[in-house]
Amino acid sequence: MTLGTFSSARSLLILAARAVIFGFLAVPPSDGKGGVRSMLDFDAATKRFGSLTALDRCTFTARPGRLTGFLGPNGAGKTTAMRAVFGLVELDAGTVRWHGVPVSAKERARFGYMPEERGLYPRMRVRDQLVYLGRLCGRGPRDVARSVDAWLERLGLAARGADRLDALSHGNQQRVQLIAALVGEPDLLVLDEPFSGLDPIAMDAMTGLLAELAFGGATVLFSSHQLDLVQDLCEDVVIIEHGRIVLAGELAELRAKVPQRIVDIRYRGQAPDWSEIAAVTLIEDQGGRARLRVGHDTDAAALLGTVRARAEIVSFAYQPPTLSELFRQAVAA
């Protein structure tokens, strides 16, 4: 008998919201292929800048139909790795493969990229600009125009197509930048910090969109520092530190594999003496809310009974460590 875990409830909510969104909004640029989309493989990718090793035998996989969160402290090598996918950085060793084939210009035509440093032609009209970028992916003019119009409509910019980019607000410019990445109807979407600088509403729209694209079968790899968001959004995570991959795989599996569990308790009244309870390590007690660390084989029901005997419990959550905790451990190691 669990009282429900706070975090998984939030995930469920987001999933439900997504399902509703999908019901109303079909992904406008339907691929038409609908066939098997493939995965992105980093295979021992290595890049050195002089004496600095930016990527050190990086090996990981981003799978289709899933969101992969690419995490790491500033300067860990995220941007370099993403640039390597697009040949913007030439690898010294190792390869990046798409569908098992080393990535070349032909494969890149089906990729979409949003660089960390945003930028488009400030004086060019929004629609012209997007059509131009779409055509650089090798698609025909009518095809591109149709998908640009669909995306402008979808993101509420249909009336701004004839305006110069620099006439748009910052938020709208961000939307145009996103369309620039999507206009080639990519099978692989690589986004460098897509959430930076977004307000909460825009952030929700972005998470909904990314989830939707993955749902449509695309492979989505994005970097972020917002670990809670990544935890809610991503099926897979990759953590990089000093150019080395320190953790990679399915988030749920990674969390389950950790031999500790976190117990999050809210209570009323006097704080109990946590040290009296066996096999429990107190992380923090803010008075009314306490976080404990226990072994992964702890009987949650028995622990709940023990705690109940000492305090009036409002909520009780027994769960694996959060992504933030995983991240801190992995990066500190």
Place this chain on the structure above:
Amino acid sequence: MNGVRQGWLVARREMRERSRSRAFLISLALMAVIVAAMLVVPALLSSGGGTRNIGLAGSAPPALAATIAGQAEAAGITARVHHYANLADGEQAVRQGRADVLVAGAQRLEWPGRADQQLKAVVTGAIQLVTVRERAAAAGISPGAAASLLAPVPVTSIELGHVAGRSPADETAVTVMTLVLFFCISIFGSMVLTGVLEEKASRVVEVLLARIPARALLAGKIAGIGLLGLAQIGVTALAALVAVAAVPSIHLPAVRGAVLAWAVVWFVLGYALYATVYGALGSLGSRVEDAQSVAGPVMVILPVAYFASFVMIAQPASAAARAISYFPLTAPMAMPGRIAMGAAAWWEPVAAAIFTLATTAALVLLAGRLYTSAILHTGPRLSLKDAWHTTTGPGPGATGAGAHATQTWPRTARAATGGRTTMTRTDLSSHRLLITILTGAGIALGIAIAVLTSDVILGVIAGAGFIAVALQMVRLWTGHPGPPAVHN
């Protein structure tokens, strides 16, 4: 999707966006109007100058007025003779511009300013003629005998110019053509430079390079701006043609079609060569403000090449002229002049064009490499050395390492250097020996050329040009001087 198609898309965007801008349309209209005006206005002015007003005051032989008119007509001038009651009235008329000259008592010519030599000759000739006729009549010589004595001896004059078979008007035409070539190559070349810098400054370049190779982007940009430049030249030429057709009195030096065709070919070749260099150098900067500092070498070479070509117009068959019309950096401005002056055999421009094309091809490879490695760099202006070494892979040496780190690694490098992005800059003073050697080489080159061509000016140009370019290259190569750009 191949690179050529992508390059063509880039070129089309350049043409479309640029031709839409107000600045472009204004400059296009302005160029057409200025060129047409340059042709029409002098023609209209000189046609009005055909009529001259000549004032007579004081005592004069009665036949003088008619004789002046006759003499003037023979010289192609319509003369109107006015009689003034006294000297003061006549002088007043000259001062007010109603008369171009006052003949005072058939002895003195009074001008508003400096004497007009042609009019002076006409009037003096008329006075002499009238006077001699009067004296002949007084001496009893019959008018018929006097007329045969005074029958004019036809003397014609031709303008030799500097080159056999070419008139000074041809020289003027070639001077103008060379100047136009210089301006067009400079203007459209530097448009490539600022275009590259704008793409870097707005960061759109990363979005573009994720889709197309750097060389397709550079080639497309050069082609687009070049085609637009040709269109602009075409419109201006059309305006000139319309002006010529509309105003019949415009005198154009006989310009042959072949010469013009070659001029267009050399514009294309010269533009391609210099735009490639401009594009590669542009990738070293991060902002439009960096244009001046990164384009240093070209901004020295181009005017020097123009000046050398300009000086050589008058002696197109000399060894020096031959040399600069073959040398790829000067050929685009020197060879058209030699062709126009008839000093080049048919195969010479062909050979020079091949040299220039080959040089451009080599430069495209070099520029592609620089551009690819420098284009994603942000922050302080990149030195040529760092840009060159980046693609050669890891381990160019410890001095380069810090600089490479900043390429795509701004945050770590900033952290490592205590919050400021610093480039590895070798102080210019440590290159003092190199600079001394280069300066010495430049002086030696200048003296050698001066002795070989027995032309001091050419020697000075070559020597000074060499030293200036060499110093600019050292500066770019080492990334010194220039304050580090504060960025972000």
